[in-house]
Amino acid sequence: MRLLRLLSILLLAACAGCASQPRTEAAAPATRRPLVILVSIDGFRPDYLQRGHTPTLAALAADGVRAKAMQPAFPTLTFPNHYTLVTGLYPDHHGIVNNRFTNPDTGAAFVFKDRYTTADPTWWGGEPIWITAQKQGLRTATMFWPGSDVAISGVRPDHWLYYDGSMSSSERVDHLLHWIDLPAAQRAQFYTLYFDAVDHASHSHGPPSPQVDAALAEVDDALGRLVAGLRARGLYDDTDLVIVSDHGGATTSKALRTYLDDVVPLADIKVGNYGVLATVTPLPGKQASVEQALLKPHPHMTCWRKSQVPARLHYGSNPRLPPILCLAAEGGIITEHAYENQGGHTSVGEHGYDNIDPKMQALFIARGPDFRRGLVVPGFPNVDVYPLLAHLLRIQPAPNDGDFAAVAPLLR
Template sequence: MWALVLALVILCCGWCSGGLEVSPIGPQIVVISLDGFGQHYLASYPGHFLPTLYSRGAYPEKFSNQFTTKTFPNHFSVATGVYEDVHGVVGNTVYDAALNATLDIHNQSLFTQNPSLIPIWTLNELVGGHSGCIMWPGCGFPYRNKNVTFFEPFRHSADLRGEMYRVVEWLTNATTPANLVMVYHEQPDLIGHAYGPDSPQVLAELKKIDSALQYFFHELEIFGLRDIVDVIILSDHGMMSVKERDIVDLSALVDTSKFFFTGSSPLLNVWVKEGVNELDVYRPLEHQGVSNHYRILEAAESKAWHYENNPRISRITLLADDHYVFQDFYEFIDSFKEKKYKDLTDTHGEHGYPTTTTNMEPIFVAVGPSFHRGFKAPNFSNIDVYPLLCRMLSLPAGPHNGSFAAIAPVLAQPSTTRLLKPLIIALACMVLLVGVVGMVACALTRRSHKRTVSADSLINGYVYRKTMRKEKPLEDRSEEECLLEPEVEEV
């Protein structure tokens, strides 16, 4: 009997564990950002693995980024779910008049202008999760006095395959397994700047990226994480070709001693120096822009692109035409030559243009148990990624400009639902097990309480019954009475 109970217990436990296709720590999500990977690259993509992810995952008709289409601003918009003029990272470098300082990636103040915002990695840590960041802009600083569990700082020429290996290590950490990992990779942006988006060097870099992604998913398979971990692959912007002959040198057009600028091509924030009349700067710049492939950003454009109402955005902002840049781009070219890039030509690449420009559109594809397979969703934006991650990780979302409703169609089965299913199965198993044990216990109890009859009582009862029935055969005799009958006759 107990062997049967044991067998049922093992069967129920095996059934329940077979239905649990989720991590024991809850949902695990990896976000991989490929800097400068434009949607336009997919048309002539040289690899084979990333296209298979699109066939196995969910992606939008159009994935929108934020203006300006620069690296640090868009990565922080993904992390916080707000527009650039809300979080204050309005360029890769900014001037903060309140601090009287120019800020870059090395200054925490670049990312902390708005204290009401909590990046997704910190929010996850505050509720007990474990976050990991590999070179993600802004993640190297504490927010609300809280650091991430795992962190790797930025380093040039980082190997994506090595980064993917580190991610698997964090996901499988024995004591503090990460449930959210944010990965930044500087390619193909760097190669695109040097050689232009249509160069063979970019195609070669895309092949490396494709191979590294395939390696990562293979590692997930080896560690039994393929059906557990959700992976989001996205980028911040695309890349536009620029020729050296199309560099606009402002110093040859206007008196640049009256102002200084921050930011980088094709968008420059112009700051009028103290004691200079703003009109004396504005008018010459406006006049020269008509015939020199740039313009002063109009108020209507700034409002539509959510690039206003922040003291880090200057009253005079210059935007170069598509395929044109300003004189600061010469520094880019010089850096390529100093680093001895081979086979450089007069064609390079740049980004930062309006989000409506075709070559500025980034990529997004989500693969994993929570997402639809081979599904094209309606348009959504990179600020919608924040509420998506909050919902998947069951985090209390802070203030944001994103829309969960817009990005929700990519979800086939929300993480909370995936957790509910095995819990229901486990509960059913427990009910079944309790029922089986109860039935066995009841049977054993009834058996143990069965009344014991002595031999004398059995004999006397039989004699009495036989006498009353006047020696007639008893049809209802028990086995014991049949055995006793010869002894009774002798008596």
């Protein structure tokens, strides 16, 4: 009898620890607020689901909602799109206009791989969802999401880490589960999780490569580990999982390269960026000749004055953008001969191209108590993810460019 009493006490304690979650008064006073976990698989194209290496993702999609594709913001680059996903603002409006750019007033540079330049909170406009949530009484935890290690408006998530590329996909999941296991007073209601293995493999070996297949399997295994961890804690059916990517990827070709020094004298311009999206400032007295050279048609490159970028791209008004923007055709790169002659690295796979390009489209899968089941929907812009997250968290969204009506049909 004493043994039975002891077992009963232990079981009651265990159940109390895993089931306790705060309630939401405004949206659903009779039910627990679900956990919300936003997962990004960097560089995951929607058609990768057909390659047979992602059974966990396939199962989540079958039991939830999948978009045929999600349209990334332009430019289809990592930092601009990750910040768009959590602010609901186009890059022109939140200010992270590229992976690398310069403040024209101060000359300061933003370089996405340099923590010391990205740490300045003045770069980061808008209000990321973790701040929106914290203002309204929720706790948050972020695993490597771009911007989450910055004190934006003086605020960081309750739990966060500096980016560490050496941490494996499974280790990232284990750390997130550790956060979920914290005592109730410290436990978050909103989490982000970031995987970069697919994007790295695509850059190094190209989207069609077996290395990308291996990365897909690695990330899918990690997601399986997350699902199993949530099930073991009795939380799987109380968790809204939203799985996205920031962009797709395309194979590059030397035949599609544009050498800027074949088009315009480099002595007449200042180049802010080479690559898929090149940014150019004519030097004093050279504006007319530079525009004449760049703005005419080119075989594998299109250039615009920033004020004349097509309106559908929602890009070109931010003062951090230089006067002329040049976009490579899919598979192309804008470079210069000296860089190539000196052995400069060019990726086998790239992104940053036009956001209507099928190979640039992003992933959207969602599964949980708030979502319909077995539903496939047309594509929608990724700015709509932010108001969706605000709805899932039962909070009032900050001003944003998204349209909740576009994603409302996904919900029960």
